[in-house]
Amino acid sequence: MQPAVEFRGISKHFGAVKANTDVNFTIAKGSIHGLVGENGAGKSTLMSILYGYYRADGGEILLDGQARRIHNSQEAIALGIGMVHQHFMLVENMTVLDNVMLGSEGGVRLKAKRASVEAELREICARYRLDVDPLATIHDLSVGAQQRVEILKQIYRSASILILDEPTAVLTAQETASLFEILRLFKEQGKTIILITHKLQEILDITDTVTVMRGGRVIGAVPTAGTTKEALANMMVGRPIENNLPRAPYNPGAPVLQVENLQLRDDQDVKLLADIGFTLRAGEIVAIAGVSGNGQSELMEILAGMRVPTSGKLAFLGKDLPFNGRSDPDGLPRTFRELGIAHVPEDRLRDGVVKAFSVMHNTILGYQDKLKNRWGLLNFKAIAARCDALMKSFDVRPNNHDLRIGLLSGGNQQKVVIAREVLAQPKLMLVGQPTRGVDIGTIESIHAQLLKLRDEGVAILLVSVELEEVRALADRILVMCGGRITGELKIEEFDTTRIGLLMGGEHKS
Amino acid sequence: ADPKLGIVYDAGGKFDKSFNQSAFEGATRFKKETNINFIEVQASSDTQAEQVLRSLARKNLDLIASIGFAQQAAVQKVAKEFPKVRFVLIDGVAPGANVNSITFKEEEGSYLVGVAAAMASKSKKLGFIGGVDIPLIRTFACGYAQGAKAVNPKVDVTSNMVGTSSDSWNNPAKGGELARSQFDRGVDVVFAVAGGSGLGTLQTAKEKGKLAIGVDSNQNSLYPGSILTSMVKRVDNAVYDSFMQMKNGTWKAGVTAKGIKEGGVDWALDENNRKLITPEIEKRVLGARKDIIDGKIKVIDIRSGTACPV
Amino acid sequence: MTFDDLHIGSILVSTVRNAPVLIFAGMAGLFAERSGVIDIGLEGKILASAFVSAAVGFATQNPWYGVMAGIVASMLLASLQAYIAITQKGNQLVAGIAINIAMSGLTFVVAQYFFQQGGRTPDLGSARLFDVVLPGSAAVEHIPFLGWFYAHLIGGHSVLVYLAFALVPLVHWVVYHSRFGLRLRACGENPHAADAAGVNVERQRYMAMLIAGFLCSFSGAYLSIVQSGFFLRDMSAGAGYLALTAMVFGNWRPLYTFLGCLMFGFFGAVQIQIEGVELPVIGRLPGAMIQMVPYVLTVIVLAGLMAKSVAPKALGSPFVKSR
Amino acid sequence: MMNKDLPRWATGFVMPLLNLLSALLVTALVIHLLGESPTESLAILVNSAVVNPEGLSYTLFYASTFIFTGLAVSIAMEAGLFNIGAEGQMYFAGLGLTLAMLTFDSSLSAWLLIPIGMLGAALFGALWAFVPGYLQAKRGSHVVVTTIMFNYIAGALMNTIIVKLVPPGEQNPASRAFAAAAEMPRLNQWFPILGETPLNISFFLAIIALVIYGVVVSRSSWGFKLRATGLNKHAAHYAGIRISKMIIIVMLISGALAGLGSVNSIMGSTHYLSLNFVGGAGFIGIAIALMGRQHPVGIFLSAVLFGALTQGGFDLSLEKQNIPPEMVILVQGLIILFCGAMENLYGPAIAKMLKLKK
Ligand SMILES: Nc1ncnc2c1ncn2[C@@H]1O[C@H](COP(=O)(O)OP(=O)(O)OP(=O)(O)O)[C@@H](O)[C@H]1O
Ligand SMILES: Nc1ncnc2c1ncn2[C@@H]1O[C@H](COP(=O)(O)OP(=O)(O)OP(=O)(O)O)[C@@H](O)[C@H]1O
Ligand SMILES: [Mg+2]
Ligand SMILES: [Mg+2]
DSSP states (O other), X not given: OOEXXXXXXXXXXXXXXXXXXXXXXXXXTTOEEEEEESTTSSHHHHHHHHTTSSOOSEEEEEETTEEEOOOSHHHHHHTTEEEEOSSOOOOTTSBHHHHHHTTOOOSSBHHHHHHHHHHHHHHHHHHHTOOOOTTXXXXXXXXXXXXXXXXXXXXXXXXXXXXXXXXXXXXOHHHHHHHHHHHHHHHHTTOEEEEEXXXXXXXXHHOSEEEEEETTEEEEEXXXXXXXXXXXXXXXXXSOOOSSOOOOOOOOOSEEEEEEEEEEEOTTOOEEEEEEEEEEETXXXXXXXXXXXSSHHHHHHHHHTSSOOSEEEEEETTEEOTTTTOSOOTTHHHHHHHHTEEEEOSSIIIIIOOTTSBHHHHTTTTTTTTSBOTTSBBOHHHHHHHHHHHHHHTXXXXXXXXXXXXXXXXXXXXXXXXXXXXXXXXXXXXXXXXXXXXXXXXXXXXXHHHHHHHHTTOEEEEEXXXXXXXXXHOSEEEEEETTEEEEEEEGGGOOHHHHHHHHTTOOOO | OOXXXXXXXXXXXXXXXXXXXXXXXXXXXXXXXXXXXXXXXXXXXXXXXXHHXXXXXXXXXXXXXXXXXXXXXXXXXXXXXXXXXXXXXXXXXXXXXXXXXXXXXXHXXXXXXXXXXXXXXXXXXXXXXXXXXXXXXXXXXXXXXXXXXXXXXXXXXXXXXXXXXXXXXXXXXXXXXXXXXXXXXXXXXXXXXXXXHHHHHHHHHHHTTOEEEEEESOOTTTSTTTEEEEEEEOHHHHHHHHHHHHHHTOOOOEEEEEOTTTTSEEEOOXXXXXXXXXXXXXHHHHHHHHHHHHTSSOOOOGGGTOOOOO | OOTGGGOHHHHHHHHHHHHHHHHHHHHHHHHHHHTTOOOTTHHHHHHHHHHHHHHHHHHHTOHHHHHHHHHHHHHHHHHHHHIIIIISOOOHHHHHHHHHHHHHHHXXXXXXXXXXXXXXOXXXXXXXXXXXOOTTHHHHTTSTTHHHXXXXXXXXXXXXXXXXXXXXXXXXXXXXXXXXXXXXXHHHHOHHHHHHTTOOHHHXXXXXXXXXXXXXXHHHHIIIIIIISSOXXXXXXXXXXXXXXXXXXXXXXXXXXXXXXXXXXXXXXXXXXXXXOOBTTTBOOOHHHHHTHHHHHHHHHHHHTOOOOOOOTTTTOOOOSOO | OXXXXXXXXXXXXXXXXHHHHHHHHHXXXXXXXXXXXXXXXXXXXXXXXXXXXXXXXXXHHHHHHHHHHHHHHHHHHHTTOOOTTHHHHXXXXXXXXXXXXXHHTTTSOHHHHHHHHHHHHHHHHHHHHHHHHHIIIIIOOOHHHHHHHHHHHHHHHHHHHHHHHSOTXXXXXXXXXXXXXXXXXXXXXXXXXXXXXXXXXXXXXXXXXXXXXXXXXXXBHHHHHHHHHHHOHHHHHHTTOOHHHHHHHHHHHHHHHHHHHXXXXXXXXXXXXXXXXXXXXXXXXXXXXXXXXXXXXXXXXXHHHHHHHHHHHHHHHHHOTTSOTTXXXXXXXXXXXXIIISTTTTHHHHHXXXXXXX
């Protein structure tokens, strides 16, 4: 085996946090190397050191056997290292072409190069079967397409070592599959790939070797062929993971939410939702499956009061939801929340939390008016106590309510959001992508919470692109495509192929 | 013993190329002649004016000259507190047995330069550029227009103000721009009453080969050949005289409005503008000057509440 | 009021003359802000370069030395701003406001110290930059319209006026069609993306700020050595804020910013023309009321036409490496 | 990020002090270059602004106005709005106050006149902030731009109106002086040591406003919503906060606070409305809000610092021929620069020193 990258004794600390401690392992040239570990295990930090973002406190990195000091991303790029980040590194209001050219323009005048780069991109797209229009603007693209742009960037720069930090977190099964196709092509061309993911199935599917990290250290590096999900999970978390969480038998109660003939058009009169109709009952989890960008987000926003539908009938506990002809949803989420609708938004950093607020402040976001006294004041002592209890019962780490929530890992932020919404004792719970980017240990605890809620008689509407998650939680499944519901299945009828077809727009057959 | 003297400028400061500067020059002249020093201070706000006057009064000064109407209320108040200290208020009227208020009949001086402007203008279009639209500035404008129309009722006077904030006295670019725009409209003589902004006007006139009229001090020498004349307001004399009276023990409280007759305002004729003032212009202006002194011409002061007649 | 009373010709010429102060500063602000650094310190830079240009121009009796010295002054201030915003990761608004206030005081103090004229520099006299007379102006002067157009609207301005107008397409090209511009925009929108793509964000922002300083200096030089011929305290009189407004109005785009600057120049010229003129219905407006015309119109235009302005996303936030 | 590790005494006390010293050092250099003695100048400044009771009372008088304008800018900033218009709001508020006084000062007693004056000022200040607030909330017009425009518009409008209020025969472009009943009670009637001073009960009103601001912003549910709106509009919408209403209300409050600044300036000192009476207090409010980090204590300290500069710098120019009054403006700028913009200048150095000691 010829090593492409060798980490030797890498350590890195941020203040008191030891993000990496004496990390040693080797990545073989031309292999796909998996990197797994809990949230905060130090994976991203290690890769950031490799890409020149952070300077390690100690240790060295060898590339092709030679010790290298990588001071910044320019140097990393020059050494043939490419990185697809956890959060996309794209300039949203620029075209794909400009994003690809950024940093490797090939001259002062853009015009001179634009045409040739565009041609080259089209050629690459054709070769790798990447469906991207080089002239499209990034913010018009779906998440999956943006992911493909990131890949395109790396291909264009012909990176020989490609780091992917949780690339599949936001992708659908199909998108993941086609990404893996490309990765295999890369491998055939002799490129080295480092893949970080929380989905152990993906590790098994595609990697050659896998390194497990915990608490900043390497726990083990094993050939993929000789391992199992359970074994990996055990290494990561330090305990076995329960896959089949207990749940009460399916026994739905009275209708909580009735949606009839819901329509939504945007400013340009483009149909975003059409003829949506379904009923959600107490004590059941209905999952909405579909490729992201097919109207699920809009539907959730309408139900949470964050958006106003163009038309349609929405009844909550038998009463019409009070849109009464409003065109502006300003303030509506509060009304809905007071009715008993809780909402875990899919984009937690954008909608769900105020990053600069402490954890404690975030636990009252949306409920601030319920907690005030008659002078309009908030009792922060009581709120802190409430927050401590909540952090304890949902195992939020670190257990410090004064910490800015932005400093928590995504998984822990998510736990705070879910805890906050559960605490409101809702009748209807809207949950969007609850475990995106969250490690398996945390996924387990979030799933357990949602099932407990269901068993207590709460109606839950779940939007997830993760079919595994849908299978683990749902009682019934609705599939959406192009703003319509293309099919409905009971959990017993769960069938990946069929759902895949419905997600692609194949109508109820 | 020599009298202890003080002078308080207003927000414009002693180098405002306007009445503060004129006051400074008068005080300096006094100092040169008598070798008696004076304390000088600037009060940037109405609140500060009171503070300054009080702190000078506490130093047992004999006479404090307050320059500018902004100090009127402060003088009134502090003069009451310090009956032994004497005050000269320029450009404003404050009651009190220890206050001498001196105002100027700006309308009379403006009338004279209006006469000169109307005679010198070929297009019969005159311009006026003021700093800020306040009664004092309008008084200048109205006197100017009265003089011009007395020469020829058909003369047209275009009037512009630089702005509304205190910047407006320090915006020569705008002062110049207003002049250009007036010249474009056919104006060929412009009267600038806008402090530092007026400098821009004078300069633009020179550049464009038109005539301008200076204000407050004699500005004829700034651009000889293009400054027709200046409407001088003898704040310097007022200060100088007050200081002198103090020295000689002849100082008296009261209220004086200084017009042409009292030597308070006038037009300026010197070697710098000699060539521009033709004998006819000179004759006409001197005639008007005499008529005003004799009371044959009454120039309307809009501050008295009368609307400008022209 | 007749059409003639409006003096369209005069208004247009006046617009052309008023606009350069704003154009230079507006383009300067555009570079700074497109890179992600808020530049509310335009005013201070204008003032500093106006003073230094005038002082050096007077001392050397050469306007071009003045212009060059003004450039140095303005670029020094821009580097200070850049150091605070980029290296120190300090508050950019505070930095800008501090510079404005400090320069208002410093220019006065220094001018007073050297020239003893109440914060004024002496008249530059022949060391001013004078207007360019296009060849043949005198010959065509008498042709109706065309003569005026050639000799007064196109011709008859200072070199800096032509520079200001030439700057606009140049800035447009740099921002949208050059490597520098691509990186500039990326840094202002998403510095992390730029960084990941191998762009040195800090260096890019420093360069943008230096360009801003460079361009802004002409604004000051124009005020003191073209329009006035001397420096006077606080003579920028809000031009920096107005330029910033034009830039926001123009949505941080060069051509629209340019239009914003022209708009201010135009409204200013109109305001001069309608002062004292009998208007239909309203009658004669008092001078002070007319002063507000450009500002009221701006608010109306802003509220009506160009309501949504989209600032560069990363504007104002220092770039901290991490996700 | 660096600061996280520094103890509070370092970030809250030592660093601001070092920054202030740096600003003063640069000032000293300039004073030295002007040929005057920096130490003497500092002594004059401190003596005049702090040590001398009458000077101190002037310091606090100026500070009272600055607290109000600082609060006005701060509260808008908490909602993510940069209100550059405090200057114009305070100016226009002066009109509201004056109209009320001109109407009632001969008929009502002081106990009624003061609240009426405050109400008039707050109302007009709020009114002047309403349009920019409304346009921001409903039309998305950038509040920075509209408030700048509204400053200019206020200037022009007030000029027109004030000229109309000038009593006939008067020179000063100002309204008539109010009756004595309309004067804010001055503190020297209780504390004669303060000497002749315009310092009046507005100072206590300012302190009360600071306390209310502190409690409302950091302790109330409305303040929570305010800050959420400022920090993350999406999350605020998600939380059910009516963002456009919030923006309009906070601008109204901001304008009202700026307006109350005029009570101190007019009813507390001049007793008449004059042209440009605000004199930059609104802009200083921006500096104070930024330097004070929108925190009541910070706002108070910055306001006092600026008040001291206004007062002390004035005496300095009085005693030192080579130091013009404009020097104060330079010092203000330098202090904002060092204490506000480069607040972290010494952070790394202090961190290093502390590490070395350990
Ligand atoms: N910029 C930073 N400043 C301070 N601490 C940091 C920083 N970046 C990471 N950390 C800390 O380093 C540790 C490792 O973080 P890292 O992002 O590498 O984890 P990860 O394995 O990528 O987690 P995830 O699975 O959530 O992506 C965490 O405990 C985190 O708190
Ligand atoms: N500026 C920072 N200071 C301190 N810690 C940080 C900072 N930025 C990130 N971290 C830490 O880095 C870790 C990873 O952060 P990140 O936001 O990548 O979370 P995540 O679990 O990967 O979530 P997701 O991928 O779903 O967004 C967290 O534990 C967080 O505490
Ligand atoms: Mg990570
Ligand atoms: Mg993660």
